[in-house]
Amino acid sequence: MSESSPRTVTLRSVRDEKGLRHLSATRNAAGEIVLKGQDLGKGVSEVFGPDITEYEWEHLVAAPDAARLLRALGGGPGDDVLDLLPTGPGADVYGLLAEHEIEYRTLFSRLGD
Numbered sequence: 001m002s003e004s005s006p007r008t009v010t011l012r013s014v015r016d017e018k019g020l021r022h023l024s025a026t027r028n029a030a031g032e033i034v035l036k037g038q039d040l041g042k043g044v045s046e047v048f049g050p051d052i053t054e055y056e057w058e059h060l061v062a063a064p065d066a067a068r069l070l071r072a073l074g075g076g077p078g079d080d081v082l083d084l085l086p087t088g089p090g091a092d093v094y095g096l097l098a099e100h101e102i103e104y105r106t107l108f109s110r111l112g113d
Helices: 042-048 063-072 093-099
Strands: 007-016 019-027 033-040 054-061 105-111
Touching: 019 042, 033 042, 042 054, 054 063, 063 093
Parallel strands: none
Antiparallel strands: 007 019, 019 033, 033 054, 054 105
16 A cells, blocks of 8 residues: 555444443554544543543654554565554554654543533
């Protein structure tokens, strides 16, 4: 896939007794990765307090850091980093970023309904 073509994958989409947790990753035309998440329900309240039931966020991994992440995941030329990111209920992309000292910045973060 051409790096200039934006592409999105779902890393996590879980609905259980704690609510809904969704996380996606998009590689944009600039080669950056945008992580976009939304958590709803009891799980949010357990972290942020009983009056908070929603948390949404967007984080940006800059293109040079996305290339470092690709290499850290064992990828090489022609590979798409999105294909190598962990997926499923326990997917911990943020732990992976921390493990490899790959920075990201917050584009958007919101608590509340």
